[in-house]
Amino acid sequence: MALLFLAQGWRPATGALAGGMLVALGTTLLAARMFRGDAISGPMAFWGLLLGTLLKWVLLVGGLIGLLGVWRLPPLAVITGFTAALLVHLAGLRFKD
DSSP states (O other): OHHHHGGGOHHHHHHHHHHHHHHHHHHHHHHHHHTOSSOOOHHHHHHHHHHHHHHHHHHHHHHHHIIIIISOOOHHHHHHHHHHHHHHHHHHHTOOO
8 A cells, every 4th residue: 555655645645554463463462462371271361362362452542543633644645555554454354274
């Protein structure tokens, strides 16, 4: 997405890249929360998933506020990069080993 927005300039390309990287960072945070340490019981795994998902979405919403409100990057580019990264993540969940 960032390469497509590069035709409009550096700020839109940076916005698309930052939106996508925000999703990648949030997913990394969730994975680090889920797969740390030894195997745990079912209820603990559930609460770890719940807390990790909550942390991910707090990071995503806070990051979007920062990208759009503080740095004032172009909204269309940020939201497009963000959405594309989420869709790629969801498509990757459909594949099994």
